[in-house]
Amino acid sequence: MNEQFLQYIWKYRLLNPELHAEGGEQLTVLHPGIQNTDGGPDFFNARIRISNTVWAGNVELHIRSSDWIRHRHQFDPAYDNVILHVVYENDQVIRKKHKEIIPTLVLKNNFPASIEQKYLVIMQNHYWIPCLKLLGGNVSNTLSLWSPALATERLNSKSGFILRLLDEYADWDEIFFILLASGFGFRINALPFELLARSVPLRIVRKNADSVFRLEALFYGQSGLLGRHPRDQYRRALLNEYRHQQVKYSLKPLQPGLWKRLRLHPQNFPDIRISQLVQFLFMCKAEPGFLLNITDHARLEEVFQLTASEYWDRHYRFGKIAGKKEKRMGHSSARLLLINSIAPFLFAYGSARDISPFRMRALELLESIEGEENHETRMWKTLGITAGNALESQALIQLKRNYCDLKRCLECRIGLKLLDKNPMK
Numbered sequence: 001m002n003e004q005f006l007q008y009i010w011k012y013r014l015l016n017p018e019l020h021a022e023g024g025e026q027l028t029v030l031h032p033g034i035q036n037t038d039g040g041p042d043f044f045n046a047r048i049r050i051s052n053t054v055w056a057g058n059v060e061l062h063i064r065s066s067d068w069i070r071h072r073h074q075f076d077p078a079y080d081n082v083i084l085h086v087v088y089e090n091d092q093v094i095r096k097k098h099k100e101i102i103p104t105l106v107l108k109n110n111f112p113a114s115i116e117q118k119y120l121v122i123m124q125n126h127y128w129i130p131c132l133k134l135l136g137g138n139v140s141n142t143l144s145l146w147s148p149a150l151a152t153e154r155l156n157s158k159s160g161f162i163l164r165l166l167d168e169y170a171d172w173d174e175i176f177f178i179l180l181a182s183g184f185g186f187r188i189n190a191l192p193f194e195l196l197a198r199s200v201p202l203r204i205v206r207k208n209a210d211s212v213f214r215l216e217a218l219f220y221g222q223s224g225l226l227g228r229h230p231r232d233q234y235r236r237a238l239l240n241e242y243r244h245q246q247v248k249y250s251l252k253p254l255q256p257g258l259w260k261r262l263r264l265h266p267q268n269f270p271d272i273r274i275s276q277l278v279q280f281l282f283m284c285k286a287e288p289g290f291l292l293n294i295t296d297h298a299r300l301e302e303v304f305q306l307t308a309s310e311y312w313d314r315h316y317r318f319g320k321i322a323g324k325k326e327k328r329m330g331h332s333s334a335r336l337l338l339i340n341s342i343a344p345f346l347f348a349y350g351s352a353r354d355i356s357p358f359r360m361r362a363l364e365l366l367e368s369i370e371g372e373e374n375h376e377t378r379m380w381k382t383l384g385i386t387a388g389n390a391l392e393s394q395a396l397i398q399l400k401r402n403y404c405d406l407k408r409c410l411e412c413r414i415g416l417k418l419l420d421k422n423p424m425k
């Protein structure tokens with residue numbers, strides 16, 4: 001038994017129809033009150049009837065009534081207006097400051113046992129999601145109604161990172177550049193790409209944005225991937241150009257060991273992605289803000305179908321010849337950039353400047369494009385829950401990482417649906 005479960009029982013009034021206070025008086029819950037997650041009593045502005053008197057005020061919940069003393073509420077004026085003490089077990093009579101007894105309702109045996117049994121099933125297993133064995137039935141409807149709020153939660157948490165960048169850079173273009181670059185690293189190399197963008201200020205990128213060769217020298221040089229004594233001609237030429245830029249701009253390269261290739265399809269190697277990032281910067285002359293003016297989502301996706309430079313037609317890594325193949329970014333990768341970089345940027349920009357149309361655009365963008373395919377969305381699919389678009393796939397990711405993994409089933413709308421089967425309501 002825990003307090004969170006008691007709060008859930010109280011909040012949703014999953015109680016037996018006939019209730020009595022500890023003194024034997026009939027007790028009716030007219031309104032459970034508004035849950036308070038800050039300091040002070042657990043519920044504000046509740047209304048209850050005890051015998052024939054209606055009381056309005058606050059409600060405090062505890063596992064044992066003696067917890068009131070243990071938590072020293074008797075000395076705290078915030079608890080003076082408590083009209084009801086709701087406890088699982090009444091092990092001590094509790095009095096307020098002026099010695100009057102606080103009316104007490106004992107929950108033990110006053111709610112259907114089936115709710116507690118299901119709750120225990122959820123809380124005491126190690127399945128991929130705790131409610132896995134109870135899912136069944138139709139939860140898709142509940143989920144699609146909840147998806148916009150879940151996706152907004154996810155955008156909000158991504159905004160946190162973007163707004164912290166704003167403290168550091170105070171320049172939206174620079175932040176957008178860093179965010180986009182980090183997107184080019186996808187999940188595995190997001191951090192090295194972020195560090196790479198941070199190591200090359202946008203003003204230096206702009207000075208070199210009229211030449212793919214100079215941009216590649218700049219980015220490959222900073223990535224640490226050029227090595228010291230390259231044998232192939234293109235890499236040597238890049239290194240010579242980079243040495244010149246390194247001195248000119250006092251640049252410090254990253255450690256090459258930062259880059260990860262394990263379990264990546266060669267097409268997604270960072271070596272290829274850096275060239276595609278360069279193509280993007282060359283195409284927009286290092287002015288990424290132009291993307292914010294594109295409202296046609298299909299066009300936005302097209303922008304990112306970038307092709308790495310010619311050298312990469314025969315390479316996946318520097319110096320290692322491979323069969324000829326153009327290295328063009330695929331639809332699903334382009335879509336991931338929209339999901340993980342463009343939508344969060346629109347949302348954060350709208351939040352920071354209080355421009356709600358930008359926040360709306362972020363949600364509309366997600367709603368209009370196909371959802372991502374990853375381990376989480378595939379697992380949901382095996383449970384019969386399919387994302388119809390990116391808003392729903394983002395919602396499913398948020399649900400798994402921020403509710404299921406933390407066992408926040410009592411705050412989850414699916415959890416409420418699964419547990420709230422009180423036949424007496």
Ligand code: SF4
Pocket residue numbers: 129130131132399403404405407408409410412413414415416418
């Ligand atoms: S948080 Fe919701 S979906 Fe996740 S396991 Fe709990 S009840 Fe199920």
